[in-house]
Amino acid sequence: MSILVSKDTRLIVQGFTGSQGTLHSEQSIQYGTNIVGGVTPGKGGQEHLNKPVFNSVEEAVVEVDPNASIIFVPAKFCKDSILEAAEAGIKLIVCITEGIPTLDMLEVKNHIDNIGARLIGPNCPGVITPGEAKLGIMPGNIHKPGSIGIISRSGTLTYEAVKQTTDLGFGQSSCVGIGGDPIPGSSFIDMLKLFEADDQTEAIVMVGEIGGTAEEAAAEYIKNNIKKPVISYIAGQTAPEGKRMGHAGAIIAGGKGTAKDKIEKLTKCGVHVADNLVSIGSKVAEVLGR
Amino acid sequence: MNLHEYQGKLLFAEYDLPVSNGKIIFKAEDAIDACNEIGGLKWVVKAQVHAGGRGKAGGVKLIDDPKEAVEFSKKWLGNRLVTYQTDKDGQVVNSILIEECTDISSELYLSAVIDRESQKVVFIGSSEGGVNIEDVAKNSPEKIIYQGIEHKDLSLSIKAENIAEVLKLNDDQTKQFIPMIDNLYRLFIEKDLSLLEINPLVINANGDLHCLDAKINIDSNALFRQPELLKMYDETQEDPQEAEAAKNDLSYVSLEGNIGCMVNGAGLAMGTMDTIKFFGGNPANFLDVGGTATQERVAKAFKIILRDPDVKVVLVNIFGGIVRCDLIAEGVLAAIKEVDVTIPVVVRLEGNNAELGAKILSKADIEIESINDLADAAKKAVELAE
Numbered sequence: 001m002s003i004l005v006s007k008d009t010r011l012i013v014q015g016f017t018g019s020q021g022t023l024h025s026e027q028s029i030q031y032g033t034n035i036v037g038g039v040t041p042g043k044g045g046q047e048h049l050n051k052p053v054f055n056s057v058e059e060a061v062v063e064v065d066p067n068a069s070i071i072f073v074p075a076k077f078c079k080d081s082i083l084e085a086a087e088a089g090i091k092l093i094v095c096i097t098e099g100i101p102t103l104d105m106l107e108v109k110n111h112i113d114n115i116g117a118r119l120i121g122p123n124c125p126g127v128i129t130p131g132e133a134k135l136g137i138m139p140g141n142i143h144k145p146g147s148i149g150i151i152s153r154s155g156t157l158t159y160e161a162v163k164q165t166t167d168l169g170f171g172q173s174s175c176v177g178i179g180g181d182p183i184p185g186s187s188f189i190d191m192l193k194l195f196e197a198d199d200q201t202e203a204i205v206m207v208g209e210i211g212g213t214a215e216e217a218a219a220e221y222i223k224n225n226i227k228k229p230v231i232s233y234i235a236g237q238t239a240p241e242g243k244r245m246g247h248a249g250a251i252i253a254g255g256k257g258t259a260k261d262k263i264e265k266l267t268k269c270g271v272h273v274a275d276n277l278v279s280i281g282s283k284v285a286e287v288l289g290r
Numbered sequence: 291m292n293l294h295e296y297q298g299k300l301l302f303a304e305y306d307l308p309v310s311n312g313k314i315i316f317k318a319e320d321a322i323d324a325c326n327e328i329g330g331l332k333w334v335v336k337a338q339v340h341a342g343g344r345g346k347a348g349g350v351k352l353i354d355d356p357k358e359a360v361e362f363s364k365k366w367l368g369n370r371l372v373t374y375q376t377d378k379d380g381q382v383v384n385s386i387l388i389e390e391c392t393d394i395s396s397e398l399y400l401s402a403v404i405d406r407e408s409q410k411v412v413f414i415g416s417s418e419g420g421v422n423i424e425d426v427a428k429n430s431p432e433k434i435i436y437q438g439i440e441h442k443d444l445s446l447s448i449k450a451e452n453i454a455e456v457l458k459l460n461d462d463q464t465k466q467f468i469p470m471i472d473n474l475y476r477l478f479i480e481k482d483l484s485l486l487e488i489n490p491l492v493i494n495a496n497g498d499l500h501c502l503d504a505k506i507n508i509d510s511n512a513l514f515r516q517p518e519l520l521k522m523y524d525e526t527q528e529d530p531q532e533a534e535a536a537k538n539d540l541s542y543v544s545l546e547g548n549i550g551c552m553v554n555g556a557g558l559a560m561g562t563m564d565t566i567k568f569f570g571g572n573p574a575n576f577l578d579v580g581g582t583a584t585q586e587r588v589a590k591a592f593k594i595i596l597r598d599p600d601v602k603v604v605l606v607n608i609f610g611g612i613v614r615c616d617l618i619a620e621g622v623l624a625a626i627k628e629v630d631v632t633i634p635v636v637v638r639l640e641g642n643n644a645e646l647g648a649k650i651l652s653k654a655d656i657e658i659e660s661i662n663d664l665a666d667a668a669k670k671a672v673e674l675a676e
Contacts, residue, residue, distance in 0.1 A: 076514055101482055101512035102404055109409055110441055125611075139611040139641055154557020156609045160664075163609075163640065180556060182406045209557055212406040235560035238545070238567045239576070246541040246556025246578040248511060249406070254424050259564075276568050277561035278665040 002129035003149065003174045003194040003201075004092060004120070005068065009133045012060045012090075013038040014081050015072035017048050020096075024072065024137050025049055031134040036064040057088040068092040070126065070135050075099035078122060082108050082185075086117040094135045095122035095185065102248070105183040112185065119185025123248065124177035125155035136177065138162075146171015148284060149195035151188055152207035153180050153214075154247070157235060157277070161205050164281025170288075173200040180247030182211070188218035196226050203229045203288055205280060206271070208262060210236030211250040215262040223269035229287045232266050233274045234259045291508045294338045296387045297522045298504030301481065305473040308466075308500045312389035314338070318363035324388045325356035332391035335362045339381035340527040342505070343373035349383070352391065359388055382526050392500055397490035398457050399423055402478050410438040411478055413471065415453040419490035439475055446472055457491075459499075466499045481519060482512030531575075531594055538590045540579060547572025549675045550595035550604040552588070554579050562607045565664060571672030574601045579608075585621035585628075592629045605671040606637040607664065615639040615647030623654055631656065634674045638667035 011028070015021040016038020026049060029035055037052045037060050044055030054060040057069065069085045071078060071093065078100045085093045093112070100122050112119050120127055126136015130143035142159060144166045152158040158177050165172060176191050178184045188206055195201045204226070208215040215234065222230050237259040239245050241252040252258050263273050274283040293301075299309045313324035325333050333356075337349035344350050349371045351362055363386045372380030397419035405412040416434045418426045427434055435456035437449050450471035454464040478486055485507040494500045513520050525533050535542030541556060545563070549571050553559035556578045563573040575598065579591045588606075595604055608618050622637060636659040639647040644662060651660040659674075661667040 075511065099511045101515075102484060102509050103479060103482055103512065106404065106409060106411070107441060137611070142641065152557070154555060154560075156553075156555025156558035156611070157561055158557075159609045159611055159641070160558065160561070182404065183409055207557070209560060214406070217407070233561075235557050235564060238563045238573060239560055240543070240545065243543045243576075244541075245543060245560050245576050250556060250560070276665075277558075277565050278663075 001173070001198050001200045002132065003191070003198050004127050004176065005129050005133040005135055005174070007034070007132045009068050009135070010034055010036045010064070010066045011068045011070060011133070011135060012036060012057065012064070012066040013070050013072065014057065014085065016040050016053060017043055018072060021072040022049065027140065028134045031140040032131075033133045033135065036066050057085050057090065061088045061090070066090065068094070068135065071095040071097060073097065075101075079104040079108055082119060083111055086112045086115045090117060092118050092120070093185070094120045094126050096124060096126055096137055098123040100181065102182055105181060109183055109185065120176060121179040121185055123181045124179030125158055127174065127176050129174045130172050138175070138177075142166055143175065144171035147173060147200060147202035149173045149198065149201040149204045150175040150207070151191040151195070151204065152177055153209050153249070154207060154235065157207045157233070160277060161207055161233070161280050165205065165284055168281045168285055170284060173198060180209070180249050182249040188214055189221045192218060192221060192226055192230075196228060201228065203231060203284060205284065206230055206232045207280075208232060208234045209247070209250050210234070210239050210245065210252050210259050211247070211257045213257065216265045219265045219269040219271060222271055229272065231272045231274060231280065231283050231287055233277060233280050234262045234266070235277070291510050291513065291519070291523055292340045292527065293506040293508065293519075293522055294340065294385070294524065295336065295504050296338055296385065298506040299501070301477060301506065302501055302504055305477045307470060307473055308498065309504070310389040310392055310500070310502070312387055314385050314387050315363065316367070316385050318360050318367055321359035321363045321386070321388065322356040325359050328388065328390050330390050333359060334389045334391055335359050336387040336389070337366045337371050337383045338385040338387055339371050339376070339383055340524070341371070341373050341375040341381050343375045344371065347371055347373040349373070362386065384524075384526055392492065392502060393495035394492045394502075395495055395497070396493045398492065399426070399489050400453075400457075400491045401485070401487035401489070402474060402483070403485050405438065408438050410440065411475065413437045413439065413453055415457050417456060417458050419492070423489065446475065460497070462497065463493065463499055470499065482509045482516055483507065484509045531597055535577070535594050538587075540577060540587065540591055540594065542594055543576040544598060545573050545575050547574045548600045548602045549671050550574045550598065550601040551607070552577050552579055552591045552595060552604060553607045554609060558607065558609060562605065562668070565668040566605065566672060569665070569669050569672045571668070571675055574598055585624045588621045589625035589628050592625050592631060596629065596631065601633065603633055603671050603674040604631070604635045605667060606635060607667065608639050610639060610641030610644065610647070614643045615641055616643045616650055619647035619650040623651065626654070626656060626658070634659065636661060636667050636671045636674065638662065638664055640664070
């Protein structure tokens with residue numbers, strides 16, 4: 001088992017024929033992901049990477065019956081692309097694009113919650129179930145099928161956590177980048193629920209960062225609902241207040257969202273916090289007694 | 291992106307919000323004309339910078355003679371105002387807002403933000419204005435209301451009344467306040483704001499509501515559809531290195547230490563800073579060179595990092611995901627040559643073709659330490675910076 005994506009995932013790519021869409025679709029296909037087609041308005045009827053291209057998600061749904069979509073369209077069109085996928089009945093939507101206006105995301109989140117679709121991202125590396133399906137821009141080769149579930153707000157930090165757990169022989173059940181934006185489609189808690197219910201997942205690594213209170217909310221949820229061990233790392237312990245650290249959501253505002261507060265809360269709620277980026281893997285080994 | 295008070299008030303006026311009659315001047319000699327055009331016997335002169343705490347720092351003054359406006363303008367224009375919200379160098383003053391004087395009977399607080407937790411636009415109101423709202427939140431939380439607004443909210447006026455109650459407005463003031471909230475919400479949505487703050491919102495001697503200050507932040511991601519607001523961007527209020535980085539599409543934040551950092555990915559960039567600190571060093575900056583660390587971007591990043599005279603060593607930390615480390619290594623070498631880097635550089639490459647990348651770096655003629663393990667690389671950088 002795994003979460004969100006597997007060999008049964010039938011993926012379409014929105015923004016299929018663009019440079020990013022092409023590059024990452026090629027890599028995903030190479031990894032073994034079942035891409036059943038793509039969407040680029042105006043290019044319907046063509047073939048790209050030996051897969052059919054459709055004008056709309058609705059058309060793709062009729063023709064190739066996808067159950068997931070990944071979005072590579074520019075930020076200003078993302079709101080429409082996400083809503084299009086949700087309204088066409090796609091239940092899992094992964095949006096990689098960075099730079100979507102926050103008010104667009106407020107509207108999107110509200111809408112997809114009502115429809116009952118799940119959005120991962122935006123501004124994220126995507127989702128991977130090692131050995132089965134790769135919906136995203138992460139390097140496939142550092143992953144290994146295994147027992148650790150990984151959730152992260154940052155792309156490259158996910159890779160660090162993956163690399164360390166692969167090197168120590170644990171491997172990953174699934175890895176989810178929920179993204180670095182202030183209004184993410186899915187939260188830590190949404191993913192914790194899935195990993196808790198997944199048989200293959202033995203322990204969960206949660207990589208957080210400064211800004212907002214998502215880690216604090218997750219800590220409270222873990223205390224009351226998660227029985228599996230959770231290992232965490234929080235980035236931004238040296239970040240100054242009031243400055244945006246790259247990610248739109250990574251900002252300490254009004255004294256809220258500091259790494260210190262998050263680490264204290266997580267520790268209080270029984271989460272095993274790695275004191276350093278380089279010791280995420282060894283913390284997992286320590287907690288699992290291996 | 292931040293706006294100046296006078297720019298914020300232009301937006302307020304556009305949305306029928308009550309602001310003072312005022313003039314913005316960029317030259318001291320225009321001060322007397324401005325006062326005369328505004329009329330009256332008393333004026334307020336306000337230095338325009340992107341920071342709060344201006345009053346205590348001497349950047350706001352009540353005057354009753356237009357000559358004082360000239361004096362004030364001469365004193366501040368072209369000089370830097372240091373407040374508790376700025377760094378030690380302060381912010382340069384390029385314009386002065388001159389306004390008619392408002393007689394204040396009480397000061398209130400009103401703001402709107404996008405609340406990440408409830409995923410709504412939330413208005414924050416308090417009967418205590420003109421002070422730091424964080425202090426009110428800490429000391430007397432009962433004086434603050436947080437009122438979430440739904441998308442296309444049908445009960446906006448009820449919610450406005452809820453806020454009015456906490457602000458202790460009388461019936462007449464509440465009648466003014468309800469359309470005010472409606473206008474502020476429209477302004478927030480239509481102009482893609484991320485923060486709107488009126489501190490203080492005052493009740494004047496006539497008992498009417500009046501916006502005495504205006505602080506506005508615009509969502510940078512939405513500037514593509516706000517061309518009018520983009521014109522209000524004031525580069526002089528930004529850290530020069532940060533502004534230069536932003537022009538080159540790099541995320542950069544300057545810090546106090548002496549170890550320059552160049553990293554791909556925002557999370558890893560923060561993680562790298564933390565790792566340096568963990569091993570006893572101090573990062574000089576946050577810098578995300580982006581997912582595709584090409585030679586061009588790496589060269590630009592080096593240039594920006596090296597402008598900081600405190601930097602004694604540069605730590606490059608790249609997790610080659612889709613991009614290959616050997617290509618990055620070649621880019622780093624070419625960039626070092628192009629920029630003529632003379633201080634030691636520690637490079638940590640991980641991911642695709644990391645070994646090949648390390649081999650390429652080892653052939654360089656300048657001092658490059660190529661270390662695959664992040665902890666060792668950070669330790670080395672700390673050692674070289676001492």
